[in-house]
Amino acid sequence: MAKQYALSDDSVVVVIGSGAGGGTVSNELAQKGIDVVCLEAGSRLTLADVENDPPSMDAKMGWHDKRIGAFLWVCKTVGGTTMRWSGVTPRLQEHEVRALTTYGQIDAGTTLIDWPLALGELAPYYDKAELKMGVSGTHGIPLSDENNNYKVFNAGANLAGYKQITSGRMAINPVALDGRPGCQQIGFCNAGCAIGAKWSTLYTEIPKADLTGHFELRANSMAVRINHDKTGKITGVVYQGESGELHEQKARAVCVAGNVVETTRILLNSDSALFPQGLANSSGQVGRNYMRHTFGAAIAVMPQPVNVHRGARQTGILFDEQIHDPGRGFAGGYQLQAHGFDPLTTSNIIGGWGSEHTQFLDNYTKLAGLFITGEDPPEADNRISLHPNERDANGLPVPVIEYRNHANTNAMRDHAIAASQRIYESLGAKHFWGGDAPVGCHNMGVARMSADPKDGVTNRWGQAHDVPNLFVSDGSVFSSSGAGNPTLTIVALAIRQADHIAERMSQKMLY
Amino acid sequence: MDVSRISRRRFILTAVAASSVVAAPRSWLPGSIARADTPADPVLIRLTRLLFPHPGLRDDVYADVADILFTSYANNAATGQLLDAAGFALDEQADGDWFDADEDSQIEALRNIEGEAFFAAILAGLRGTFYYHPKVWTHLDYPGSSKEHGGYKHRGFNDINWLPEVK
Numbered sequence: 001m002a003k004q005y006a007l008s009d010d011s012v013v014v015v016i017g018s019g020a021g022g023g024t025v026s027n028e029l030a031q032k033g034i035d036v037v038c039l040e041a042g043s044r045l046t047l048a049d050v051e052n053d054p055p056s057m058d059a060k061m062g063w064h065d066k067r068i069g070a071f072l073w074v075c076k077t078v079g080g081t082t083m084r085w086s087g088v089t090p091r092l093q094e095h096e097v098r099a100l101t102t103y104g105q106i107d108a109g110t111t112l113i114d115w116p117l118a119l120g121e122l123a124p125y126y127d128k129a130e131l132k133m134g135v136s137g138t139h140g141i142p143l144s145d146e147n148n149n150y151k152v153f154n155a156g157a158n159l160a161g162y163k164q165i166t167s168g169r170m171a172i173n174p175v176a177l178d179g180r181p182g183c184q185q186i187g188f189c190n191a192g193c194a195i196g197a198k199w200s201t202l203y204t205e206i207p208k209a210d211l212t213g214h215f216e217l218r219a220n221s222m223a224v225r226i227n228h229d230k231t232g233k234i235t236g237v238v239y240q241g242e243s244g245e246l247h248e249q250k251a252r253a254v255c256v257a258g259n260v261v262e263t264t265r266i267l268l269n270s271d272s273a274l275f276p277q278g279l280a281n282s283s284g285q286v287g288r289n290y291m292r293h294t295f296g297a298a299i300a301v302m303p304q305p306v307n308v309h310r311g312a313r314q315t316g317i318l319f320d321e322q323i324h325d326p327g328r329g330f331a332g333g334y335q336l337q338a339h340g341f342d343p344l345t346t347s348n349i350i351g352g353w354g355s356e357h358t359q360f361l362d363n364y365t366k367l368a369g370l371f372i373t374g375e376d377p378p379e380a381d382n383r384i385s386l387h388p389n390e391r392d393a394n395g396l397p398v399p400v401i402e403y404r405n406h407a408n409t410n411a412m413r414d415h416a417i418a419a420s421q422r423i424y425e426s427l428g429a430k431h432f433w434g435g436d437a438p439v440g441c442h443n444m445g446v447a448r449m450s451a452d453p454k455d456g457v458t459n460r461w462g463q464a465h466d467v468p469n470l471f472v473s474d475g476s477v478f479s480s481s482g483a484g485n486p487t488l489t490i491v492a493l494a495i496r497q498a499d500h501i502a503e504r505m506s507q508k509m510l511y
Numbered sequence: 512m513d514v515s516r517i518s519r520r521r522f523i524l525t526a527v528a529a530s531s532v533v534a535a536p537r538s539w540l541p542g543s544i545a546r547a548d549t550p551a552d553p554v555l556i557r558l559t560r561l562l563f564p565h566p567g568l569r570d571d572v573y574a575d576v577a578d579i580l581f582t583s584y585a586n587n588a589a590t591g592q593l594l595d596a597a598g599f600a601l602d603e604q605a606d607g608d609w610f611d612a613d614e615d616s617q618i619e620a621l622r623n624i625e626g627e628a629f630f631a632a633i634l635a636g637l638r639g640t641f642y643y644h645p646k647v648w649t650h651l652d653y654p655g656s657s658k659e660h661g662g663y664k665h666r667g668f669n670d671i672n673w674l675p676e677v678k
Contacts, residue, residue: 050658051656051658052655052656052657052658053656055639055643145668145669146669147663147668147669148668148669148670148671151669151671151674152671152674154677155674155675155677158677158678159675183662183664184661184662184663184664185662185663185664185668186657186658186662186663187657187662187663188656188657188658194658195658303673304673305671306671307667307670307671309653309654309657310657310663310666310667310668311662311663311664311668311669342653343642343647343648343651343653344638344639344642344643346642347638347641347642348638353561353562353563353621353625353634353638354561354562354564354618354621355564357563358563358564358565361563361565361642361651362565362566362651364651364652364653365651365652365653427674427675
């Protein structure tokens with residue numbers, strides 16, 4: 001069962017964060033007999049805490065510490081943003097991991113690079129991740145059930161001439177799997193799955209790691225600084241306990257997986273005489289190349305009832321546009337993903353007021369909806385940094401998040417909105433709304449993997465170029481964004497990274 | 512006018528809260544502040560209806576929403592200032608008392624101030640209260656929480672029957 005390690009025990013790997021990256025790398029290491037202490041800033045909920053009530057769940061598990069700039073829809077809780085995600089799990093595609101080679105450098109502002117690993121190298125880890133997460137429509141697992149909103153999406157897309165549409169690639173159990181039940185079509189996936197049908201590390205990786213006897217989860221433990229010795233070797237992590245008291249957990253190696261803002265903050269906040277620009281930041285790339293996808297939404301009033309609130313929030317991916325076709329006027333591609341919205345979310349997405357707004361809400365039962373997610377190019381000035389003097393309630397420098405859409409992103413979004421309009425109007429939609437949806441749930445790039453240490457922060461294993469026993473294990477390592485939801489790739493990379501760490505340790509090459 | 516209706520009512524509400532005459536007054540109207548059964552303030556009901564105009568949705572639902580938001584806003588100095596700013600700006604736009612203007616002029620006044628930060632803040636607060644209110648959900652035929660009913664697995668999640676056949 002769950003172990004307890006002494007603060008002075010320097011044989012442990014400290015993992016910062018317990019979400020898709022941190023929860024997975026923790027469990028994978030513990031399964032190999034490597035001792036792990038996982039520091040999680042948030043508290044540990046149970047399924048009994050999950051209510052079909054988004055605002056109260058946001059209060060329980062959302063990240064509310066002070067931040068300046070663009071909003072990120074992320075979680076501070078055991079399980080991290082896997083508590084809130086929708087479960088969509090597409091793979092990266094060949095043209096996406098070779099972004100610079102395929103697209104060329106789009107303009108002087110973009111900082112595209114290729115991934116320093118081939119897609120084929122990731123493929124076996126995608127298989128492992130899909131089996132771990134129970135991804136529907138893969139490895140003999142059934143497709144997800146087709147809900148009403150999917151059926152509208154699929155019918156409209158077919159009429160609009162699209163072919164590659166699936167109800168699979170969801171990490172929500174279509175049937176009972178891995179000790180968890182099949183989906184009961186409750187909805188409210190983004191407020192936490194009340195029955196645990198949706199994969200979340202809270203009730204998969206974390207309890208499995210607990211059972212190994214090689215793992216300790218410390219909830220309510222906010223990592224604030226990573227310490228090193230005079231040679232630059234990482235020696236421990238300083239964290240704040242529940243009442244603000246500081247501790248240092250000694251460490252053999254550290255995996256940082258706090259999602260992009262916290263990963264950036266802890267690296268920059270760990271500056272020292274040896275690392276004056278922040279830890280692992282000799283390139284100056286920590287916090288830069290922040291990507292969050294071309295993100296939009298479409299909502300249509302259909303001629304007859306859809307009842308979009310019934311069932312899983314998201315089921316249905318259209319892949320036809322996830323190609324690189326410069327004839328469309330932009331580099332990279334996008335996916336359309338059927339997505340249902342509750343009234344408040346509908347109102348928030350459409351925005352505005354007056355009758356142009358209420359003509360949608362007045363037809364709530366007839367609404368159909370989708371999300372647009374597409375590749376956005378990295379830019380040096382889309383970045384996360386620390387405010388020079390403002391401090392939050394914990395005394396930490398307040399993160400500043402700067403992000404603006406590239407022209408490529410706007411062109412892609414407009415193309416995707418036009419495609420969405422054709423889909424719904426082919427079925428006689430009465431009103432259509434399409435636009436930006438700056439949700440901030442797909443967060444990538446601030447410690448990206450690069451072949452050349454000048455271009456990024458980590459190497460092909462997510463290991464810091466500057467610091468051998470420091471790893472980054474979340475979406476921060478993405479070299480480019482691809483079009484699809486990042487979680488499956490985060491999990492595949494975390495499994496691969498754990499294999500690498502174990503191998504290096506067995507070769508005595510990692511202290 | 513120097514002080515908008517909204518500001519006057521906010522002042523009264525704040526004073527009432529401070530003197531603990533009533534815990535949660537239903538109305539900001541002078542003279543009726545202590546009576547919990549009086550209707551909510553007509554200016555705020557009007558404002559809420561013009562922002563989210565749902566034909567057929569009764570005034571008492573708008574009153575409930577307006578009460579929730581404006582009571583919480585009025586009792587906090589920072590959000591109270593947002594209300595003061597909105598009241599002043601609307602009256603200024605209407606060249607008098609915004610509430611007495613005709614509907615088109617009221618909407619035009621709102622359009623003219625929609626770029627202001629205070630307007631955005633009030634709209635966001637009102638939106639969060641309005642579309643989270645059970646009476647509004649009932650009006651929209653949105654049932655809310657489903658886990659206690661076993662979700663929709665056996666309650667129509669895939670019952671759509673008007674779509675064309677897909678190959």
